[in-house]
Amino acid sequence: MIRLLCGLAANPALPADLLDRLTGLAGRLTDSDEDLACALAERTDLTDHHVRALAAAESAAAELVRTGRLDPAEVDPLERPSVALALLDEGVGPPGWARALAAHPDPRIRWQLASRPGLPLDVREALAADPDVSVVAEFGIWTTDPALAARLAAHPHAEVRMATAINESVPPAALAALITGEGLAPAASCLVCDREDIPFTHDPSCPRTDCELPGGAACAGGHESTVHDTLQRAARNPATPAGAAASLAGHPSMIVRWSLAERTDLTQEVYARLAADPVPGVRDEAAGNPALDGPLIRTLATGGRKDVGLLRRLARLPRIPLDVLADLAPSVRLGPGPVPRLAAATERELAALAASPHAGVRALVARGRGLPAALRDALAADPDAAVVTCVAAHPGLSEDRLRAMVARHGVQVLAQVAANPDAPPALLAELARHDPPVRRALRAIAAHPHATEPALLPCLADPRARTAAAGHPALSAPVLAGLLADVAPDTHAPTATAEAAAANPSLPRAAMEELLARADRSL
Template sequence: MLAGLAENPALPADLVDRLVAAPHRPFELACRPDLSGPQLDALIARDAHGVALSRHLPPQVRHRLAAHPDPSVRVALVISATPDERDLFERFTADPAPEVREQLAQCDHTPADLRARLAHDPAPGVRAALGQYWTAAPEPVRRVLLTDPEDGVRAAACATYFRRLPHPVPPADLVPALLADPLTRAGAAPHCDPDTTDLAGLAADPDPEVRRALATHPGLPAAIRDRLAADPRALVRLAVLARPDTPAAARAALHDSVTGPWEPPGEDVDEETAIEIEIDRFGAGAELRMLRLPWVTADPLPHLDSPHPVFRRAAAASTDLPAEARARLLADPDNEVALAAARSSSDPIDPVTAERLDRGHRPFKRMRWRPADAFPLPVQTLRRLAADPAPRMRLLALRDPDLPAALLERLAADPEERVRRAAASHPAHTPAAFRALLDDPSPSVHRAAAANPALPVEEMRARLDAAGL
């Protein structure tokens, strides 16, 4: 509960003082935007790192923390820095702690000329971070990183995965050397010259990441493409499936091979490789759900009736669909296809469709976003959902700021913790309802109630009194 009070923007200054003096004061207190100088001094003495993470510090406090002896405090300052703090960034490029300079390499706010200096940093970890995070670095910087004497730096600068988009393209004259290096071969394979590269050798490379990367090359001869289509690794086959030049029959077979029943490899495959193949197969299923097919989106009509939802979803993402085609895709039995059609539409989505999209939303990765964020439901629908059997749909009712008291009271006592937690943030509770929520057995519920700006000040004071603060 104290953590909730600490982040409550309506907490009076005298109660902030009481929390600052608490022996186990909440971390959230350090990030308040209304802290006074004495309050900051007291917090810095006990948790300089937490204070340094705040984005609301006066400049003089940030400069003071820049000289703090604990490197983690200086790292936190980089994390919370704003683009206009050039003097801070410049100071940290020469910081004695490599972890501070590594954070600087990762930070998109670091001025380009200062960031470029880090390509010559003595710590390989700093240079590797630069290669992974600064994908838009000028070519001279990328060249330095791609030819770095340290293996880890070259591997980070020429990879199949980067921490930022778009992924960089290596200079053409460096590609042959990058292909010759096992650590950078996979990152360079999509950019090789088909006329001067041993494509058959790359297609037979023992590293499946190399074969997978090669399968994305737009200029592959059909024979190499078909060879990769028979690769034992599912992620390689998935890359072939996603190619625009893969024949329809081959694509169907590839889709079945990725989504169909699992067939263990033969006895001639050693146990370690068999495990890797099985993990790869699971990964391919996940990748299939997130696959992007820009060439389908650019020419959607031939794919409206594709038997593969991923292709219909890519078609539905087009903003140029005829009305009839969009209507078909909005009614698609695959919710992700219908959602893509809704998100690419310039027309309003009717409430019935919006509710269906939200009810059927099951993201592969955990996320806070849900379709109702993009397609708000009308008040009458929200109030009806207060009695919905599905807890995640009852949550939507709390988006009505004028929710009738009886419905709000019911949701505040909901058997599902997540519903009560959301209800605790509603602005329309009575003092008695707030007290009940503050006494809820779930820490997340009473924290949300304590953080609610509508919580009466008398109740805030009473809770601190009860805690002996």
């Protein structure tokens, strides 16, 4: 029943008096089931009375905070720390709250406070000196104070250094020191040697229920696993000087090299080295880096003919030369979506590619959005179904062109035509009645704003299109009433389809009242 009420809570057509009744029902639910209160808290038509009633639920209060409707004066930070933290997150909590929470006896509260922005200086200093290492480490991730960040990057505990290594507010010299060790005293401890006699390596399948160490955590006196994770984070951090990061290109850990390959400020020589890495994941990451220039892309494309993954990543680079892209297109499957390089192509370049004898090249052009109308229409008339499939969902195509596509290519293009924002109601109804049904077309029709009830009824027979169709405002009251009774066969609980029907703005008032009456009787 709660699922149906949550759907009703999301219904934009819910009358004000029924909203009052639904809010009252939410107040009668136990603390263990706050879903209804949360769903109501997302509405934009709540009165002050509704807000006060819903704020009693912790998760609903957090949503009310995010939307600026909960008055901080009504919150006691010590009694409701999670709500106070949410208010601080939005920058509306008084500074005194942060000071109270920084001294909270529960380290979990202090840990959550550590990630909040705009904290007073004395609170930041307190968190940086917190007796719980996890709190200091969390603060090290989030602080934007360069002086504090630099201090934590040199903290005697390796866990704090590791956490801080990802923080872009750490000064570059301090980040470089985490990699080179220059001017940095060795860490005195880590979580492993805090808890275990060393040397120790944590079994990933550790049977101890009280053990919180991550799998593979190890220390033989040098805090090895934590130092490794520090290097990985520093390699990825864009604030780390490129020269210091590049020194890790030959690091024995593939995870460190993989992290390095994400950077966009390395030299082409370093990218070339990473693109030749023995680990496929490192090679693919480097090959997909947008900082690769044209000559290196050409070299990699020429030398990587047997590495399909690498070629696929190269083809999606914004700086790939057009002739290299055209050479790869016929043989490399690039997946859905437009190709970045073509987004910057001129009309003349697009027209030249669209005239290619290879359907794969023409299909690349057809994926692009914002094509000139003449080029779009020419591609819509292409003899190859793969090309037409790529262009069929483009806005601006006339009904005659959409029908011509279906007539020529049938089921191959049905789903894409159904997804076209300009597809008219009559065409959508015809596509929905296709025999045999084209399931992808039904899913597109179920969410199409032009769909009418004759088009939506066949969608209700498809398990994956059914829920979207149930939320479509074109459905009539009798159909919606039937969908409200939709239950899972194993649990007999209302389904997502029933919830979508309850949220449908076309749901009649009588059906809303019946749902509320049933809920009132069951509570």
